[in-house]
Amino acid sequence: MSGVTRRQHEIYKAEIRSGVAWSGAYILPAHAQAALDALVKTAWWRRRTKVRHIELRWKPGNVFCYGHQDTEDEARGFITVNAASLAPGVLFHEAAHVLTYDEAEDHGPRWMRAYVGIVERRFGAWASELLQEAFEEAGLW
Numbered sequence: 733m734s735g736v737t738r739r740q741h742e743i744y745k746a747e748i749r750s751g752v753a754w755s756g757a758y759i760l761p762a763h764a765q766a767a768l769d770a771l772v773k774t775a776w777w778r779r780r781t782k783v784r785h786i787e788l789r790w791k792p793g794n795v796f797c798y799g800h801q802d803t804e805d806e807a808r809g810f811i812t813v814n815a816a817s818l819a820p821g822v823l824f825h826e827a828a829h830v831l832t833y834d835e836a837e838d839h840g841p842r843w844m845r846a847y848v849g850i851v852e853r854r855f856g857a858w859a860s861e862l863l864q865e866a867f868e869e870a871g872l873w
């Protein structure tokens with residue numbers, strides 16, 4: 733896996749500053765899978781993508797987290813998370829990558845809007861406002 737870009741670095745810092753990235757943890761991978769199952773059932777999600785199932789791949793150790801749409805089956809997505817990142821904020825960050833997998837820029841404006849939208853629907857407006865403010869303060873919009 734390639735190194736973290738400067739933009740990624742600023743995105744991660746803004747997420748942590750907002751409190752969204754480290755807001756709680758799932759006890760079991762099955763709990764995180766259930767959260768993804770609930771997300772893909774929402775009308776908001778279904779209006780934006782053909783992905784109808786996201787498979788969570790939980791890996792112990794220091795594995796890089798990532799999310800993507802299946803290139804051979806547009807109805808499927810995959811999210812890989814490591815043992816230290818079984819948290820809603822990380823999951824929603826990666827779900828936004830599934831939603832915007834075709835965006836050319838890594839962590840670009842479409843991804844940011846998708847992430848803010850998921851956070852608003854799953855955490856609430858207060859959390860999405862904090863995340864947007866942190867992105868603004870870092871000059872990322």
Ligand SMILES: [Zn+2]
Nearest residue numbers: 825826829839
């Ligand atoms: Zn990312």
